[in-house]
Amino acid sequence: MNVPSDLKYTKSHEWIRVEGDTATIGITDHAQSELGDIVFVDMPTPGRAVKAAEILGSVESVKTVSDVYSPVSGEVSASNDALGAQSELMNADPYGSGWMVKVKIANPSELDALMDAEAYKAALS
Amino acid sequence: MVGEAGGFGYTQFMSTTATSPQVTALYDAHVALGGRMVEFAGYMLPVQYKGVIAESKAVRERAGMFDVSHMARLRFNGPRALDYLEWATTNDVASLTYGNGHYSLLPNDRGGLVDDIIVYRLGETEFKMVVNAANHDKDVAHLRSLDTSDVSMEDYSAETSMIAVQGPDAAKIVASTSSKPNVVLSTPFFGVLDVDVCGVDCFAARSGYTGEDGYELQCANADAVKLWDGLVAAGVEPCGLGSRDTLRVEAGLPLYGHELGDDMSPIAAGLGWVVSKTKEFNGSRFINEARANGTPTKLHGVRLEGKRLPMPGMKVYASDGSREIGVVSSGVFSPLLECGIAFAFLDASIKLETPCAVDVRGTMVPGQVVNKRFFKRG
Numbered sequence: 001m002n003v004p005s006d007l008k009y010t011k012s013h014e015w016i017r018v019e020g021d022t023a024t025i026g027i028t029d030h031a032q033s034e035l036g037d038i039v040f041v042d043m044p045t046p047g048r049a050v051k052a053a054e055i056l057g058s059v060e061s062v063k064t065v066s067d068v069y070s071p072v073s074g075e076v077s078a079s080n081d082a083l084g085a086q087s088e089l090m091n092a093d094p095y096g097s098g099w100m101v102k103v104k105i106a107n108p109s110e111l112d113a114l115m116d117a118e119a120y121k122a123a124l125s
Numbered sequence: 126m127v128g129e130a131g132g133f134g135y136t137q138f139m140s141t142t143a144t145s146p147q148v149t150a151l152y153d154a155h156v157a158l159g160g161r162m163v164e165f166a167g168y169m170l171p172v173q174y175k176g177v178i179a180e181s182k183a184v185r186e187r188a189g190m191f192d193v194s195h196m197a198r199l200r201f202n203g204p205r206a207l208d209y210l211e212w213a214t215t216n217d218v219a220s221l222t223y224g225n226g227h228y229s230l231l232p233n234d235r236g237g238l239v240d241d242i243i244v245y246r247l248g249e250t251e252f253k254m255v256v257n258a259a260n261h262d263k264d265v266a267h268l269r270s271l272d273t274s275d276v277s278m279e280d281y282s283a284e285t286s287m288i289a290v291q292g293p294d295a296a297k298i299v300a301s302t303s304s305k306p307n308v309v310l311s312t313p314f315f316g317v318l319d320v321d322v323c324g325v326d327c328f329a330a331r332s333g334y335t336g337e338d339g340y341e342l343q344c345a346n347a348d349a350v351k352l353w354d355g356l357v358a359a360g361v362e363p364c365g366l367g368s369r370d371t372l373r374v375e376a377g378l379p380l381y382g383h384e385l386g387d388d389m390s391p392i393a394a395g396l397g398w399v400v401s402k403t404k405e406f407n408g409s410r411f412i413n414e415a416r417a418n419g420t421p422t423k424l425h426g427v428r429l430e431g432k433r434l435p436m437p438g439m440k441v442y443a444s445d446g447s448r449e450i451g452v453v454s455s456g457v458f459s460p461l462l463e464c465g466i467a468f469a470f471l472d473a474s475i476k477l478e479t480p481c482a483v484d485v486r487g488t489m490v491p492g493q494v495v496n497k498r499f500f501k502r503g
């Protein structure tokens with residue numbers, strides 16, 4: 001299972017990449033693999049305020065659905081429009097073109113509660 | 126994602142049995158092929174190998190196969206076997222010629238169903254039956270509770286395996302691995318034969334649950350891996366429970382626990398065609414009444430616009446959202462039609478082609494009431 005070392009992770013299988021005050025968020029390789037073929041992604045509209053651990057959206061696969069939780073509090077600044085027509089990007093490239101939303105981080109101290117790659121790998125095993 | 130570890134994924138397939146799950150003779154073969162194993166009806170089975178969409182397409186376009194060893198296999202013998210099965214099942218058993226089978230139902234005594242089944246007639250007094258894994262113990266107990274005088278019932282599930290090979294090329298591939306290819310190819314739909322496949326002695330039935338041509342092959346457990354590996358080598362795609370479900374919904378085929386149940390009428394599910402109009406059977410009075418008077422709801426197909434996933438329990442509304450007209454019993458994303466499709470029990474007044482909407486997790490997704498056979502091989 002691919003777990004990039006430069007990202008942070010939640011125990012609910014989201015990843016987060018921090019650049020300045022912006023967090024890019026998606027679901028992990030493990031999560032996409034467990035879900036199977038993803039056919040629809042429900043994403044928040046930019047401008048929406050979210051709190052850490054609040055439902056950010058949901059991912060529907062051929063047979064099941066899972067909610068996606070925000071790892072941090074802040075304001076949604078962008079969502080990945082490409083997923084509208086090509087939700088399979090989440091399966092094929094979960095850490096790259098399959099990203100889900102960007103959030104402007106309101107409270108950087110929340111990042112300390114997230115797992116690094118080693119801790120997430122340990123949680124998966 | 127859902128917070129608890131392992132708390133997401135194919136939860137629809139997870140049953141809550143108290144005992145640890147059983148494995149089939151093909152368990153190691155599934156793991157070696159990369160199958161993602163889940164618990165289903167008390168067995169560890171692959172939900173998918175490569176992916177549900179790829180596996181569904183393999184069955185629609187070429188040939189795929191499923192380990193269905195978890196389903197239970199029963200044999201009936203004795204001078205009263207025919208009379209016994211006429212009482213125990215809804216379809217006309219006497220109409221079966223030797224070497225043929227049919228889809229049928231196991232009714233209870235109050236108009237509901239114990240299970241849906243396949244019955245094969247091998248001779249004057251010899252029959253076989255295949256029943257759902259989830260109902261195995263219940264079915265056996267029920268069948269023993271009926272008048273079994275002069276009938277012997279043998280449950281030979283534990284010592285045998287079963288592989289369903291399905292798809293437009295399935296019979297051709299099975300024939301190519303047999304010493305009797307012409308018999309394999311000429312056997313009619315629901316016909317049965319004893320035949321070698323990949324060097325393995327099989328009880329073969331030309332049936333399945335995907336809407337495609339194909340064979341369901343029963344063999345001894347000791348031969349199961351040889352049969353499976355031989356079919357893989359012959360070009361049959363290994364498929365999991367996920368695609369088995371998308372394929373059966375596309376084909377309009379009900380699943381016990383979703384469209385059928387102890388307290389659900391087969392008439393509402395549209396299965397009147399497998400209920401005899403001429404014979405008396407267990408609970409026939411109640412099923413006949415339902416047929417004569419109609420049922421409050423009827424099972425239909427619902428085709429959604431777009432790719433949202435309908436799921437059991439979701440409510441169906443009139444297209445303007447003004448009133449609830451029914452509830453979804455099964456739902457999948459159809460790899461064939463590339464949209465969400467569902468079975469739904471709708472008010473009996475609702476006609477085909479009626480526009481509707483399904484409440485998918487808070488969003489009203491427009492759709493249409495359609496024939497539940499979304500796919501029919503032409």
